[in-house]
Amino acid sequence: MMTLVKKTLLRLGLVTTLVAGLILGDGLRGDASVACAQEVHVSGPLAGAPAVKKLRLWREMRLHAEPFFAFTIGDEYARSLIVGGELRFHFLDWLGIGGWGGYTVGKLDTNLTDEVQSNGVVRPGGANRLDLPTREDFPEQVGRLNWWSGVELHFVPFRGKLAMFQKVFFDADLDFFVGAAFVGVEERTSAVGLGADGLPSGGGSVADCLIEGSSQIDDGCRGSQLARSKRTAIAPSFGVAFSAFFREFLGISLKWRGIPFKYNTAGTDNNKDGQIDSNDRIRQFNNMFTVGIIFVLPPKIKTTD
């Protein structure tokens, strides 16, 4: 019985999201003598044989070049459409290192941005003037993510084959990766809100702004709304990819990647201190979905015994 529990715990570890309480399910109640999963009790010439013979080594000592298209999901104010590429080299079939980069070729404002632009209210007296100088120009105020890059370590613990419609068969694997990402962030430039007396408002009503690096008063904060600054954000990145190979040198990859970091998504005074600055950055779980074509070099594949 202990052997059965160990085997089942291993399977649960593979799916990683199951909690230990689920193990008490009906699935564990069985005769220990009955073979479970794929541990076929074989005697004779196949006894002790590996799970797979003549395994095609899609990754070992091969270079993967992958042009991709990606789009971000879950954004508050603007989504990014990204075109880029990725290079990976695998020392082993289950371990490799790679780098990727992409450029945001388009943006899609969310419905919320459209709503603010159409129905946002600039309150009389300047109570929210720093947050929304004009509603018409609000889309120009929100933060943008202009370019992306990163280096990642790749683990491929699961690999196998897939039948589609019971007619088409191809090899597939799951690639887990973790690393660091570098993202080009474009945000609203730092500015100090000034009260009607020309002094910093300190969180009160704002009449005008003083843009960082400028000595001129910005009337009604309209210039501040359009002023932009750029920086590079460094953040952890991680994700999982499903790769399927159709030829010895060709495959397709579907990938999800998460890159959490802080930035000022709306270009607003989020901490209500009367100024736009780095303290207004909010942690965002930036994540994207990627579709790529994998080209493998050298094109000839090796197999195990």
Add this chain to the structure above:
Amino acid sequence: MEFSLDEVEEDKPKKAKEPETRGDLIEELASDEGTAEGPIEPAPQREEIAEEIYAVQQIYALRLNRVELAPSAAFTLNDPYLKHYGLGFAANYWFTNVLAVGVNFIWYDWGANPFESYTGIVPRIQDQFTLGVPINEWQFGLWANFTYVPFYGKFKVGKKKIFQWDSYLVGGVGLMRTKPIPVYGLTTTVTRSFDWQTNVAFNVGIGLRIFLTRYLTFFTEFRAYMWPDQYENDDVEDRNNPDPSTWLQSGSTFVANTSIQVGLTFFFPKREYRLPK
């Protein structure tokens, strides 16, 4: 030995093995076969046999004529304003090995103050942009579905382990119960309250099922639930109108809620398979 043609051609007919002495000298002397050559073995076939033997694995878990029961947890992905958490239950009957018909049910109404379900963005946009957001809360959804399994695969882990998985498409029609959370009505002289509305709803999705045993699987689904919903009327001119018929928007808004569901499935009847020994 490689059983190749070259190897066969190099072989010549061999003499049969000399019979072993049995220890009886008189019998050996009396025998006429003492010096004669033994019988000759037939020459091996001089044609290469090019056939290979494949061991084809049976489908690990059959679904045909089985009932699938699937408790699950659900959470939404794309609603920036409100967090929706649900507990679901699905039952499917597999009338072929790849096609099933069934129902699924998700309960979302946990009785908490709906404002506590707000994401952080709601108070921000109310304060920063003076923008009210019409939001509906959900009670439950109930759908009848078809499921089709076009993908079936297996992955190896390490050198000894293999697990089976499949991927399926699911879709169906049903109903979704929702009601607006009063947002504009809270700031007027008339306090609005709403009843649950029943909306016709559709859903499509794709799922991944990993077989832990032949009757227990872990699954995760990406589902898009869609329905035409009615939100609170945000028209300023109607803010103080006591007539409840003016509290809802005149038209419907198409809602597409994408969600992730994770859970277990239990297949009945349980079947024990006899595997090769």
